[in-house]
Amino acid sequence: MTHKHHGLSIGINRVNERFFVSLKAQGTLTHRDYETITPMLDTALAAVNDPTIRIMIDGSEFEGWELQAAWDDLKLGLKHGSEIERIAIYGNSQWQHWVARIASWFIAGEVRFFDNYIDALDWLCDNKADAANQ
Structure with missing residues (x-):
């Protein structure tokens, strides 16, 4: 029997002192x-004390959306x-790069696409940029 997985997994992670x-x-x-x-995502975001949120999206197994x-997804954004x-x-398809560019039109913060997970994590958790902006 073949199983076709689809959906979203949500978590709250921490790297050093950065939660996301x-x-x-x-x-x-x-x-x-x-x-x-x-509703799960709304609850997870409500639990974050900081008024600004950082998000890591792993799209390495993502194929797209039904209409x-x-x-x-747009309404949620x-x-x-x-x-x-x-x-x-973080993904592995050129179309995901374009999704990141389009998402930046609807998100107040920065959105970037990475084809390397560690690079994505380094950028997401970069505190040097935070200090420079203060």
């Missing part, structure tokens, strides 16, 4: 996935876009 929300997208996301995951799910300081998108 981690998301791993797998397969093709559906509207039903967003109906399940949106309604793409709309759900608009809802939380002002709270987001940085989003690092």
Whole structure:
């Protein structure tokens, strides 16, 4: 029997003193996935004390969205876009690079695409940029 995995995994991670929300997208996301995951993500983001949030998205197994799910994703970005300081998108497809560029139009913070997970993590957790901005 073949199983086709799809959906989002959510976590709160910490590297040194930097906390961030981690998301791993797998397969093709559906509207039903967003109906399940949106309340979880809202709860996870509400639990973060800092008014600015950093997010790591692992899209290495992500294939895309159904049409309604793409709309759900846009609504989610608009809802939380002002709270987001940085989003690092780790993936392996050129179209994901373009998704990162488009996402930056709807997010107050920075969005960058990386094809190397360690580079994405280094940028996401970079505290030097924080000190320079203060």
